[in-house]
Amino acid sequence: MKVAVIVFPGTNCEMDTKYACEKLGANVSLVFHKEDKLPSDIRLVILPGGFSYGDYLRSAAIAKFSPIMQDVIRFANEGGNVLGICNGFQMLLEMQLLPGAMKRNANVHFISKFHHLKVINTANKFLHLFKENDILNIPIAHGEGNYFIDEAGLRDLYANDQVLLQYVDAQGRISNPNGSLDSIACICNKERNVFGLMPHPERAIEELLGSSDGVDMLRGLLA
């Protein structure tokens, strides 16, 4: 399967993301943000983590104006699968391909550590290889992961099974590292082809490095 990983000035997770997808058999192209077209036959677009444009103004505020983004929006609107990891999730929010917005972490610190996550919904391509209530352990690394959406928006998310992962502790009890509303770590759009999460599945693909819980997320989208 052909995968495009988009690279912006300040992106720093593109090689890890490429490596993880290639390990699962994908054919990965790194696509520079100045391109205006995705390569042909792309089946999955990944917006990787990092600090696009130095997080100037707001995280991901400027990346949405990169030339390639018009084609990413077209791809998403035509039903193509798009995954935004960390800064990529922030981009999807800024582009309004996903609802809501990110604020500074509640404790105002950059948080970088492993964190447990609970699988809330599996009726989607991203998490279909898991079972509901599975507890995963995947690294997070962000300063603005404090997800916010208004009350009506939150009701909509739950009504349409768009809340996919929550931050929890090892026993599955809510444990919220960043103040995110309802401890939300991952959502998708109503059509379930655009996915955004703050944790880094591409950093959890080897037991030797602490966890391989990210493998089945990526495999879910690559299958």
Next chain:
Amino acid sequence: MKVKVNVQLKNGVLDPQGKAVHHALHSLGFDSVQGVRIGKQILLDIDESEDVEQSIKNMCEELLANTVIEDYEIEIEK
């Protein structure tokens, strides 16, 4: 012409930075502080034109503010 754009988290949206600064001010003994909200001020130097106000509004909607969580105010210095 000079234009000031003030961007602020909406009322009702908890401001983590404001809260941290509020707490720090209390630690310093400034107990009279009842609340702190932190925003951004963006100074623009713009060519004058007839539709400049609409143009600044568009800038705020498209880039300068994230209107999901932020409000903006435009001050034009005549």
